Amino acid sequence: MAGLFPKWMNALPTLGALVGGPAVVVVVAGGWYWLTPDYFEVGYQPVQPGGGYNHQLHAGELGIDCRYCHTHVEESDHANIPSVATCMGCHTEGKLRASVSGGPGGDRHNRMVSFIRDAYAQDESIEWSKIHLVPDYAHFPHHVHVNAGVSCYSCHGQIAGMPVVYQAEGLGMGWCLDCHRNPEERLVPPDKVTDLVWVEHNWFDKPTSEREHNGVTPEDLVASLRRDPPQNCGACHY
Ligand code: HEC
Ligand code: HEC
Ligand code: HEC
Ligand code: HEC
Ligand code: HEC
Incomplete structure (x- = not known):
């Protein structure tokens, strides 16, 4: 797990290139912030119930696929946040056998997941704070991007390495x-x-002979785009 962060940081020069100009990097409490007008919300990390939902553990260490929880991301404009019932599929008392942190039935674990079990018992939802937000006057369709082969990584950063999710990209018009x-x-x-x-x-940096993945090359993907990504105002504002 420790290996994830150094690798993720290798992507920073690439991100810098995307800003398209000189960018200032400041280290704040172990996080990186890009200080350009478009990037003012980068690093946004609201306080979450239960101290935050741990993607590093669930999506990284345990390898649970994003779509296990964000089930709509390939079908609709909006990805969904899973309900408490999805968590209870694993966190019902006595259910977890495999242990990552030494004893899923142990006191520490029971304490950490009690807010889930309480919410479920009282038929309440967990009020997660929204992190990524595009204003109402701009239209962003998840499914089109995901189905075209744009990785979650391009827009959300290394989520599988985040103990608590924060905004990794600017999401402004220039960025789109x-x-x-x-x-x-x-x-x-x-x-x-x-x-x-x-x-x-x-x-894309691999030699041509190493580029094929399950019979697909990058060139095949580019050819399979339905059309060029739109730059006309009406595609995103209507
Ligand atoms: C076991 C369930 C689960 C899995 C697996 C999971 N997530 Fe999540 N995800 C959640 C929950 C719960 C939240 C809401 C809490 C939060 O924002 O941290 C969330 C929030 C997010 C958010 C922030 C939403 C916002 O408010 O802007 C993003 C982005 C995200 N997940 C991406 C991913 C990606 C990418 C993967 C796969 C690498 C993934 N998730 C795997 C449960 C999951
Ligand atoms: C596919 C199974 C699975 C699902 C679904 C799942 N979890 Fe977990 N969760 C685990 C496992 C395994 C652990 C690690 C148990 C241990 O510590 O040994 C864990 C640990 C946790 C912990 C303790 C955190 C820590 O750092 O040790 C919390 C809190 C938690 N999960 C919250 C959630 C929430 C909230 C959801 C629903 C959005 C959820 N889980 C969905 C399998 C799951
Ligand atoms: C092309 C960029 C892009 C890609 C690719 C992308 N997202 Fe997002 N995501 C966004 C933006 C922008 C928002 C804010 C959307 C809004 O406010 O309407 C968002 C919001 C979210 C949310 C919060 C719920 C919502 O729909 O507002 C979740 C969860 C999420 N993304 C998960 C994922 C997962 C999982 C993947 C990969 C399967 C993924 N995203 C791929 C840009 C992207
Ligand atoms: C990392 C690359 C990437 C980013 C970032 C990105 N897009 Fe896209 N977008 C694409 C691609 C690729 C397509 C074309 C998909 C196709 O034609 O199959 C596309 C298509 C679209 C479409 C056309 C949908 C349709 O039905 O034809 C809209 C609208 C759109 N994007 C909005 C946005 C907005 C708004 C943002 C910023 C919040 C954004 N995109 C950020 C890559 C991206
Ligand atoms: C790929 C999608 C996309 C396209 C194409 C696009 N926009 Fe935007 N636009 C956005 C997003 C996302 C925002 C909200 C984020 C922001 O403020 O940068 C936005 C914000 C804006 C704003 C508010 C700016 C501000 O600073 O508050 C205006 C005005 C605007 N767009 C005009 C246009 C015009 C005019 C065009 C055509 C030349 C256009 N947009 C094309 C996605 C797009």
């Missing part, structure tokens, strides 16, 4: 257009869209 003008090298094979570690091995 940066990719829309030049999407080619941002695509990954369809079966790797939710594999956030794979994405770091830079498919």
Whole structure:
């Protein structure tokens, strides 16, 4: 697990290139913040119930696929946040056998998951704070991007290495257009869209002989885009 962060930081020069100008990097409490106008919400990390939902543990260490919880991400504009029932599929008392942190039935674990069991028993939902937000006047469809082979990583960063999720990218209009003008090298094979570690091995930089993945090359993916990503105002504002 410790290996994830250093690897993730290798991506920083790439991110710097995307800003398209000189950017200042400041280390704040172990996190990185990009101080350019478009990036003012980068690093946003609201306080969450239960101290935050641990993606590093669930999606990273345990390897649970993103779509196990974010079930709508391939079908609709919005990805969904899972209900308490999804958590209870594993966190019902006595259910977990495998232990990551020494004893799933142990006191520490029971204390940490009590807010889930309480919410479920009282038929309440857990009020997670929203992190990523595009204003209502702009339209962002998740499914189109995910189905085209844009990895979650491109827009959300190394989620599988985050003990608590924060906003990794600016999500401003300039940021959307940066990719829309030049999407080619941002695509990954369809079966790797939710594999956030794979994405770091830079498919496009491989020699041609090593580029095929399950019969797909980057060039095939580019050819399979339904059309060029839109740059006309009406595609995102209507
Ligand atoms: C076992 C369930 C589960 C899995 C697996 C999971 N997530 Fe999540 N995810 C959640 C929950 C619960 C939240 C809400 C709490 C939070 O924001 O931390 C969330 C929040 C998020 C958010 C922030 C939403 C916002 O408010 O802006 C993103 C982005 C996200 N997940 C991406 C991913 C990605 C990418 C993966 C796969 C690498 C993944 N998730 C795997 C349960 C899961
Ligand atoms: C597919 C099974 C699975 C699902 C679904 C799942 N978890 Fe977990 N969760 C685990 C396992 C395994 C552990 C590690 C247990 C241990 O510590 O040994 C864990 C640990 C935790 C912990 C203790 C955290 C820590 O750092 O030790 C919390 C809190 C937690 N999960 C919250 C949630 C929430 C909230 C959801 C629903 C959004 C959820 N889990 C869904 C399997 C799951
Ligand atoms: C092209 C960029 C992009 C990609 C790729 C992407 N997301 Fe998002 N995601 C966003 C943006 C932008 C928002 C804020 C959307 C809004 O406010 O309507 C968001 C919001 C979310 C949310 C909060 C719920 C919502 O829909 O607002 C979750 C959960 C999420 N993304 C999960 C994922 C997962 C899982 C993947 C990969 C399977 C993924 N995203 C791929 C850009 C992206
Ligand atoms: C990392 C690359 C990337 C980023 C970032 C990105 N997009 Fe896209 N977007 C694409 C690609 C690739 C397509 C074309 C998909 C296709 O034609 O199959 C697309 C298509 C679209 C479409 C057309 C949908 C349709 O039905 O044809 C809209 C609208 C859109 N994007 C909005 C946004 C907005 C808004 C943002 C920023 C919040 C954004 N995108 C950020 C890569 C990206
Ligand atoms: C790929 C999607 C996309 C396209 C194409 C696009 N926009 Fe935007 N636009 C956004 C997003 C996302 C925001 C909200 C984030 C922000 O404020 O940067 C936004 C914000 C804006 C704002 C508010 C800016 C501000 O600073 O508050 C205006 C005005 C605007 N767009 C005009 C346009 C015009 C005019 C065009 C055509 C030349 C256009 N947009 C094309 C996605 C897009």
